[in-house]
Amino acid sequence: MTLALVTAGAQPDEAARRASPLAVRGLTVSYGQTPAIFSVDVTVRTGAMTAIVGPNGAGKSTLLKAALNVVKPLAGTVTVLGQPLAQMRDRIAYVPQRASVDWDFPTRVIDVVMMGMYRKLGLLGRVRATHRSQAMACLDRVGMADFATRQIGQLSGGQQQRVFLARALAQEADIYLLDEPFAGVDAATEKAIIAVLKSLRDTGRTVVAVHHDLATVPDYFDEVVLLNTQVIAAGPVAEVFTEDNLHTAYGGRLTTARADPESVAG
Amino acid sequence: MGAEFVALSLPPILIGICVAVACALPGNFLLLRRQALIGDAISHVVLPGIVVAFLLTGVVATGPMLIGAAGAAVVAVVAIEVIRRLGRIEAGAAMGVVFTAMFAGGVLLLERSDTSNVHLDVEHALFGNLESLIWLDATGWGSLVDPASLAGLPVELPRMALALGLVALFLWLFWRPLAMSTFDEGFARGMGLRTGPLGLALVVVSAIAAVAAFDAVGSIIVIAMFICPAAAARMMTNRLDHQVAWSAVFAALSAIVGYVLAGYGPLWIGASASVSAAGMIATVSGLILALAAIAGPHRKAVQ
Numbered sequence: 001m002t003l004a005l006v007t008a009g010a011q012p013d014e015a016a017r018r019a020s021p022l023a024v025r026g027l028t029v030s031y032g033q034t035p036a037i038f039s040v041d042v043t044v045r046t047g048a049m050t051a052i053v054g055p056n057g058a059g060k061s062t063l064l065k066a067a068l069n070v071v072k073p074l075a076g077t078v079t080v081l082g083q084p085l086a087q088m089r090d091r092i093a094y095v096p097q098r099a100s101v102d103w104d105f106p107t108r109v110i111d112v113v114m115m116g117m118y119r120k121l122g123l124l125g126r127v128r129a130t131h132r133s134q135a136m137a138c139l140d141r142v143g144m145a146d147f148a149t150r151q152i153g154q155l156s157g158g159q160q161q162r163v164f165l166a167r168a169l170a171q172e173a174d175i176y177l178l179d180e181p182f183a184g185v186d187a188a189t190e191k192a193i194i195a196v197l198k199s200l201r202d203t204g205r206t207v208v209a210v211h212h213d214l215a216t217v218p219d220y221f222d223e224v225v226l227l228n229t230q231v232i233a234a235g236p237v238a239e240v241f242t243e244d245n246l247h248t249a250y251g252g253r254l255t256t257a258r259a260d261p262e263s264v265a266g
Numbered sequence: 267m268g269a270e271f272v273a274l275s276l277p278p279i280l281i282g283i284c285v286a287v288a289c290a291l292p293g294n295f296l297l298l299r300r301q302a303l304i305g306d307a308i309s310h311v312v313l314p315g316i317v318v319a320f321l322l323t324g325v326v327a328t329g330p331m332l333i334g335a336a337g338a339a340v341v342a343v344v345a346i347e348v349i350r351r352l353g354r355i356e357a358g359a360a361m362g363v364v365f366t367a368m369f370a371g372g373v374l375l376l377e378r379s380d381t382s383n384v385h386l387d388v389e390h391a392l393f394g395n396l397e398s399l400i401w402l403d404a405t406g407w408g409s410l411v412d413p414a415s416l417a418g419l420p421v422e423l424p425r426m427a428l429a430l431g432l433v434a435l436f437l438w439l440f441w442r443p444l445a446m447s448t449f450d451e452g453f454a455r456g457m458g459l460r461t462g463p464l465g466l467a468l469v470v471v472s473a474i475a476a477v478a479a480f481d482a483v484g485s486i487i488v489i490a491m492f493i494c495p496a497a498a499a500r501m502m503t504n505r506l507d508h509q510v511a512w513s514a515v516f517a518a519l520s521a522i523v524g525y526v527l528a529g530y531g532p533l534w535i536g537a538s539a540s541v542s543a544a545g546m547i548a549t550v551s552g553l554i555l556a557l558a559a560i561a562g563p564h565r566k567a568v569q
Contacts, residue, residue: 068455106298109503115446123443125446177456
């Protein structure tokens, strides 16, 4: 319970919450008897890249899902620029874990990207040439324009991940929430994805990603949230990403985590 | 192929086509959602609903039976969702529990009540009686434009056409959210789609198709048509819109070929009597599925 003191000690800063592109307060989710995340407070900084880091089962994915109401939290509030989430859906793009969908689904790459335009098109809005060229531009940004008419099952893992990112780009959002965007992808894809994310940040967008490779956190991210059911520490990477905090978050598993980043995925 | 065909064969064939397509269309989405057995479940659970409706009204009339069946289907759908969500178990297990229990309840009710003098038995529930849905007022193709004759059409035909129209309307209207939430429910919810009510609506629409079909053709066709045409169509294409179109073609083909084979097939091979049209239609749909599994261009995509 000493862990809780770190967050409970700080008074939530109302002004920061209202300005933040994504602020959660007291977010608690339970899938069964034990909470997956408990009383999580996070205030994401505008125009920064934030990593959510923590051991297996720390509730990293759950935090993203609860922030988007993809899973219903037991308690807590989510605000986007001070407004309730429901009014701000257009501003947020979500990239779920690649493994969460059936890649044998009968659909083509371009159709998946077009899903990102649903809020623009509505139920029956006609797909015009401008929509198609916009979707192609999103595919081009992730280097997948040549694969537009491929069936999604024919893609490699890295290519699938890029298509998911292109779908999020098609949403033209201000905030991008990504769940393990680098899990099981090749080095070229990792490079391509991080380039796109950094260009989003450099144009004022906010990026939050669940991340499992501790070695690349300082290179890729500006801010970090260390999570283990509760928030262990959160803030700029230089201040928060310390040996002590990592030990608190990972406990005895840190050495394994360092030796093999894959082992803490999830 | 004149007056006799219009009076005796055309109405059952048209009803068969409507039943097959109305079940096959939502079947595509149920299949991709790993909920294909829900058609099976629905066609079982309507039995207690129909028996209860008979016990309450004392007559075998279409209206009360449809209401009873629909009520039972809704009870089952809600029970499946409740068990799945509260029990946190797989949808297939929840369905298995609910539909076997309700079908068993229906059989018990049927045994304990006196239905010996009416046309209500387990056999009728399984096979229906497609061949008996004939159009006595028809005198030839001209009857199709004669209002007086059209009034004598079997009531099942306009009813099934209505059900088919409803299913098609639902899929056309909600195509995008259905496709999105079937492929990636998390993403769809992140976009603010209410995937829970949408999934429930899909099941309810499927139930309406199944219940409307049940009275006319029994449960065998319904079970087959929810699965076989969609599964065969999946192996013909890698696009959802094309798959749904293929499934409608396969369903209609099964109905036509199945009906003709049931009526005339035995004569061709020298036998005297015809066989059950419902059984033959379901068999043909299974054969189409087998052919698609052997020779479909995209069969490897399916696990």
